[in-house]
Amino acid sequence: DAGVIQSPRHEVTEMGQEVTLRCKPISGHNSLFWYRQTMMRGLELLIYFNNNVPIDDSGMPEDRFSAKMPNASFSTLKIQPSEPRDSAVYFCASSFNQVAVLNEQFFGPGTRLTVL
Amino acid sequence: DAKTTQPNSMESNEEEPVHLPCNHSTISGTDYIHWYRQLPSQGPEYVIHGLTSNVNNRMASLAIAEDRKSSTLILHRATLRDAAVYYCILRVGVRTSGSRLTFGEGTQLTVNP
Numbered sequence: 001d002a003g004v005i006q007s008p009r010h011e012v013t014e015m016g017q018e019v020t021l022r023c024k025p026i027s028g029h030n031s032l033f034w035y036r037q038t039m040m041r042g043l044e045l046l047i048y049f050n051n052n053v054p055i056d057d058s059g060m061p062e063d064r065f066s067a068k069m070p071n072a073s074f075s076t077l078k079i080q081p082s083e084p085r086d087s088a089v090y091f092c093a094s095s096f097n098q099v100a101v102l103n104e105q106f107f108g109p110g111t112r113l114t115v116l
Numbered sequence: 117d118a119k120t121t122q123p124n125s126m127e128s129n130e131e132e133p134v135h136l137p138c139n140h141s142t143i144s145g146t147d148y149i150h151w152y153r154q155l156p157s158q159g160p161e162y163v164i165h166g167l168t169s170n171v172n173n174r175m176a177s178l179a180i181a182e183d184r185k186s187s188t189l190i191l192h193r194a195t196l197r198d199a200a201v202y203y204c205i206l207r208v209g210v211r212t213s214g215s216r217l218t219f220g221e222g223t224q225l226t227v228n229p
Contacts, residue, residue: 004159033216033217035219042219042220042221043154043160043203043219044219045216045217045218048216056216091159091160093159093160104150104162104165105152105160105162105217106161106162107158107159107160107161108159109158109159110158110159
């Protein structure tokens with residue numbers, strides 16, 4: 001199993017540019033999570049999907065951030081326009097979520113975003 | 117979400133046992149205790165979880181106090197590869213909305229050769 005796949009692994013962009021981060025969850029998993037990690041704020045949940053439907057997006061910082069999951073095998077996190085304070089490592093995770101069955105989340109390797 | 121409290125850092129020597137404590141005095145009856153760890157430059161990975169009874173798996177053991185207000189993650193023989201940040205997380209069980217994990221600051225474990 002390839003695990004959770006994220007691309008790109010590193011992204012350097014200039015302020016004001018659009019950034020798109022991509023994630024392929026583990027096949028068969030029905031929940032997908034986007035996290036952001038910074039030194040100041042630690043690891044925080046941005047949004048998560050169950051069966052391709054956004055369930056909780058309360059962690060999305062502002063309207064500049066958007067996430068989509070068009071099908072069970074792909075998700076994107078878009079920042080438009082990007083700002084230097086968006087610089088962070090963004091992790092995608094997936095799990096098989098079923099009532100009364102607690103399964104662990106599997107994290108991808110992360111995308112390190114630098115906004116100049 | 118109920119909160120957990122962990123020491124910021126701990127040190128251990130290689131091949132010695134490590135006991136990582138976690139306090140969760142406001143835990144509710146349906147909260148599961150989860151442990152994840154994050155190795156340098158990697159995403160977090162699941163270690164173990166439990167509800168009331170002590171749990172063992174190939175990575176670690178989880179000892180849960182009788183009143184469930186605290187727990188201890190036990191690494192039986194620490195290796196250099198166990199150096200990581202360890203997160204203790206309470207997670208609501210038996211509801212689909214309980215999927216989320218709320219990470220605190222965790223404990224940075226240093227393993228000395």
